[in-house]
Amino acid sequence: AVEKFSSDSEGYISSVAAGGKEYECQMVILAAGVKPNVKLAKEARIAVGPTGAIKVDRRMETSVKNVFAAGDCAESIHLVSGKPCWYPLGSTANKQGRVAGANITGGKKIFKGVAGTSIVKVFDITAGRTGLSEREAGEAGYDPAAVTVTTPVKAGYYPGKDSVTLKLIADSGSKKLLGAQAVGDTSVDKVIDTAAAALTGNISIPDLTNIDLAYSPPYSTALGTVIVAASVLEEKLGL
Structure with missing residues (x-):
C-alpha cells in the first residue's frame, strides 16, 4: 500500500513510499477506480x-x-x-x-442499453473504445476475429502527419461487429462514434465496408479508417 508522497523544493512530486520502500518518480497516476453508491x-x-x-x-x-x-x-x-x-x-x-x-410521470419510454463507449485524452494522445474487447468477446462466448490498421486522418498531401490506429473485433460465426478500440492524435472520437453507431444499429461487417461517410481531403482519406479496417476484417472472415 502507498504510505506517503514526497515533493522537492519546488513542490513537485519526487518520490513515493510503498511497502516500506521509497521510489523516486516524476509523476504519480492515481487509478483507484469508483464504486456505485447503493x-x-x-x-x-x-x-x-x-x-x-x-x-x-x-x-x-x-x-x-x-x-x-x-x-x-x-x-x-x-x-x-x-x-x-x-x-x-x-x-x-x-x-x-x-x-x-x-x-x-406515466410515460412508456425504454432505455435499450449501452455499448460501453468511452474516450480519454492523455497529454496529446487520445484513446477510445466501444463494444467488447477481444478478450471480453471470448469470455462472452463469441469466436472473435480482430484486425488492427493505422491510417492517416486526412489526405497525405495535406500538412500534418496525424494518424489513428483502429482495432475492430467481429464474431467469426455471425460476422457481426462486436467492438472497436482506437488510439491516435486526432479523429479517435470520429471512428469510435462510427463504430458505436454500427453496434447500435447491428450493422454487419460487409455493410460497414460500404457505409457512406463524409469525405473531403482536409478531413479524411478517400476510404475512412473504419472502412479500411472493416475491409481488412471482411477478408479475414472470408467474406
Whole structure:
C-alpha cells in the first residue's frame, strides 16, 4: 500500500513510499477506480445486480414497484453481450434519467442499453473504445476475429502527419461487429462514434465496408479508417 508522497523544493512530486520502500518518480497516476453508491438502495431492500449497481429493468424501474433508479448508481444492459453492465458516465446518466423521469410521470419510454463507449485524452494522445474487447468477446462466448490498421486522418498531401490506429473485433460465426478500440492524435472520437453507431444499429461487417461517410481531403482519406479496417476484417472472415 502507498504510505506517503514526497515533493522537492519546488513542490513537485519526487518520490513515493510503498511497502516500506521509497521510489523516486516524476509523476504519480492515481487509478483507484469508483464504486456505485447503493447504500440507500440496500437500506430500502432494493435489489443490487451482479455489477454492484442497482438492478433496473429497461424502464429504469427497480425491484420495488414505482421506485426508479438512474445514473451512476444504476446498471445498464450491454447492447452486444446482452448482460448487465455498469458504465458510470455522464452521457449514460443523462439518457437513463430522461427515461426514468418520463416513466415516473406515466410515460412508456425504454432505455435499450449501452455499448460501453468511452474516450480519454492523455497529454496529446487520445484513446477510445466501444463494444467488447477481444478478450471480453471470448469470455462472452463469441469466436472473435480482430484486425488492427493505422491510417492517416486526412489526405497525405495535406500538412500534418496525424494518424489513428483502429482495432475492430467481429464474431467469426455471425460476422457481426462486436467492438472497436482506437488510439491516435486526432479523429479517435470520429471512428469510435462510427463504430458505436454500427453496434447500435447491428450493422454487419460487409455493410460497414460500404457505409457512406463524409469525405473531403482536409478531413479524411478517400476510404475512412473504419472502412479500411472493416475491409481488412471482411477478408479475414472470408467474406
